[in-house]
Amino acid sequence: MQPIISIKNLNKVYSSGFKALNNINLDINRGEIFALLGPNGAGKTTLIGSICGIVNPTDGEILADGHNISTDFRKAREKIGLVPQELTTEAFESVKATVTFSRGLFGKPADPAYIEKILRQLSLWDKRDSKMMALSGGMKRRVMIAKALSHEPQILFLDEPTAGVDVELRRDMWDMVRGLRDNGATIILTTHYIEEAEEMADRIGVINKGEIILVEEKSELMHKLGKRQLTLHLQCPVQSIPEELKHLPLELIDDGNELIYTFDAQSEHTGIAELLKQLSQHGIDFKDLNSTQNSLEDIFVNLVKEQS
Numbered sequence: 005m006q007p008i009i010s011i012k013n014l015n016k017v018y019s020s021g022f023k024a025l026n027n028i029n030l031d032i033n034r035g036e037i038f039a040l041l042g043p044n045g046a047g048k049t050t051l052i053g054s055i056c057g058i059v060n061p062t063d064g065e066i067l068a069d070g071h072n073i074s075t076d077f078r079k080a081r082e083k084i085g086l087v088p089q090e091l092t093t094e095a096f097e098s099v100k101a102t103v104t105f106s107r108g109l110f111g112k113p114a115d116p117a118y119i120e121k122i123l124r125q126l127s128l129w130d131k132r133d134s135k136m137m138a139l140s141g142g143m144k145r146r147v148m149i150a151k152a153l154s155h156e157p158q159i160l161f162l163d164e165p166t167a168g169v170d171v172e173l174r175r176d177m178w179d180m181v182r183g184l185r186d187n188g189a190t191i192i193l194t195t196h197y198i199e200e201a202e203e204m205a206d207r208i209g210v211i212n213k214g215e216i217i218l219v220e221e222k223s224e225l226m227h228k229l230g231k232r233q234l235t236l237h238l239q240c241p242v243q244s245i246p247e248e249l250k251h252l253p254l255e256l257i258d259d260g261n262e263l264i265y266t267f268d269a270q271s272e273h274t275g276i277a278e279l280l281k282q283l284s285q286h287g288i289d290f291k292d293l294n295s296t297q298n299s300l301e302d303i304f305v306n307l308v309k310e311q312s
């Protein structure tokens with residue numbers, strides 16, 4: 005199937021001479037949730053801005069549902085809803101009026117039934133007559149999403165949708181975004197919360213210093229790069245790792261009370277049996293052990309570290 009967004013050889017050099025995007029090539033599939041992960045200043049907002057026509061790319065090509073963003077801007081932009089990072093709302097307007105107005109900006113004929121549908125979907129219907137200034141931060145965020153959806157776009161960009169949002173609201177937001185995807189939207193979100201990408205995304209792209217350094221199915225990424233760690237809680241603390249064991253991927257933490265062994269989860273030979281034998285030979289006993297899967301966070305930090 006043709007990608008809903010196709011980006012080819014995209015570059016952005018700001019007038020200061022700073023190269024914020026370096027030869028980006030990226031396809032977004034129809035109906036997926038794509039998370040764009042990257043540290044501060046990596047180029048996430050510049051990339052989204054380029055796709056949404058807010059930033060003028062220096063060169064390259066962007067197609068939104070087949071429409072070229074430079075030569076066929078109106079058609080391309082119509083396909084896209086953008087929820088920006090900052091909450092900008094009209095304090096004295098009602099929720100319904102604000103969302104209805106946004107639809108009008110795209111030249112779409114009024115459609116009260118559609119506006120009702122999205123307000124209900126975002127649990128805003130009960131608040132439809134409330135003034136924007138009377139809403140909580142979480143509600144305002146929902147209104148921003150409703151505004152972005154008001155002209156019936158197929159593609160929704162969420163730029164850091166849960167920045168500064170508490171855990172409970174974040175979960176709400178995730179459920180809501182999944183609901184939008186289930187209703188047929190393609191969602192692209194930027195985040196530096198790894199947890200968010202891990203929880204939500206079908207695919208993950210990592211951007212660093214203006215370059216896409218990885219695009220992968222989330223499950224594949226976890227599978228490929230996932231390392232496991234075995235933590236041994238020792239009977240007695242150990243001062244240092246014995247010389248004979250220093251070649252192993254071992255780390256002593258918690259004042260020598262815990263020993264961590266990192267191994268490849270995919271490998272047939274984990275080396276655990278040998279490790280336990282060697283520890284016993286060195287008189288290192290443990291009272292308990294547990295193993296954990298490396299998180300996406302570790303993967304991400306390692307990737308970004310490798311590039312710098």
Ligand SMILES: Nc1ncnc2c1ncn2[C@@H]1O[C@H](COP(=O)(O)OP(=O)(O)OP(=O)(O)O)[C@@H](O)[C@H]1O
Nearest residue numbers: 018020022024042043044045046047048049050051
């Ligand atoms: N108008 C501008 N002129 C010059 N440089 C800019 C401009 N806008 C952004 N930059 C630079 O481009 C780089 C990428 O910025 P961008 O906002 O796209 O990053 P980001 O990944 O969205 O960061 P954050 O996670 O902090 O929002 C940064 O180094 C930033 O300072």
